[in-house]
Amino acid sequence: MPEGDVVRRTARRLHAALAGRDLLVSDLRWPDLATADLSGRRVLEVVSAGKHLLARLAATGGEEPLTLHSHLRMEGSWYVERSGSDGRGRRSASGVRAVLVTDAWTAVGHRLGMLDLVPTAAEVHLVGHLGPDVLGPGWDAAEAQRRLLADPARPVGEALLDQRVLAGVGTFYMAEACFLTGLSPWTPVGEVPDPGRLVALVHRLLHANAERTEQVTTGDLRRGRRNFVHARSGLPCLRCGTTVRVALIGPPSKERTAFSCPRCQPGPAPTDDGRPQAPLGARPRRTGPARAASGPARP
Ligand SMILES: [Zn+2]
Secondary structure, three states, X not given: OOOHHHHHHHHHHHHHHHOOOEXXXXXXXXXXXOOOOOOOOEEEEEEEEOOEEEEEEOOEOOEOOEEEEEEOOOOOEEEEEEOOOOOEOOEOHHHEEEEEEOOOEXXXXXXXXXXXXXXXXXXXXXXXXXXXXXXXXXXXXXXXXXXXXXXXXXXXXXXXXXXXXXXXXXXXXXXXXXXXXXXXXXXXXXXXXXXXXXXXXXXXXHHHHOOOOOOOOOOOOOOOOOXXXXXXXXXXXXXXXXXXXXXXXXXXXXXXXXXXXXXXXOOOOOOOOOOOOOOOOOOOOOOOHHHHOOOOOOO
């Protein structure tokens, strides 16, 4: 699932392809937006805010500047191809949600989780609730820590995933940051010994991966060795050999998967049956223990 680093790279790629160019054709395949016509508008910039993408479009013909907002959610992506090239076959046509055509490049939004078109002045209604953007220019560690600790009883993993606390963290960085600080994801944030270190670590991990396509937290680029616990349930912990566990974390109906090593990360944990489970939204693997997912291990 795309997290802040992936979204930031996507914004850069879209910005490089589209900024300064006029849209010749737009095609938004989304309820309420199907009749919107962005042709003639110049793309000013494409930026990320946490896990949100904002494509800002210039005013035209007396109409105000607009922002095309998208969110990748579980499996969305944007890709760029040369205008006029036949990109069919690369992605399923039924998954296409947005097409933005310029003279040189065409951007295609595929399986997007959200798509909105709003006046740029109203962007705040879409992203104003977000906490400090871990990869943003205005990163504010002190404010992120303040928000993290706002509810002392809240499980630290749940708080890290809350975009109102920190914008850009998903289940991968949450799991890896908890592992690297030796915290069970279910530890109440009020009992985290050094929350400043945790916030700094999350910032460092996302930054370290912002410029590359692999997500690495171990420093080891070999396949299967790149991260400690995320999506490794049923496999031995890379540090101690104990079987990595997975369970759901978060409020009802908003649960996410949390992977952890019970030995390296002592502390509260839900009882579970120890069955391996693929992360939510992941495609089933053909081989390997994570395939045996037959149901979530509920607390
Ligand atoms: Zn371990």
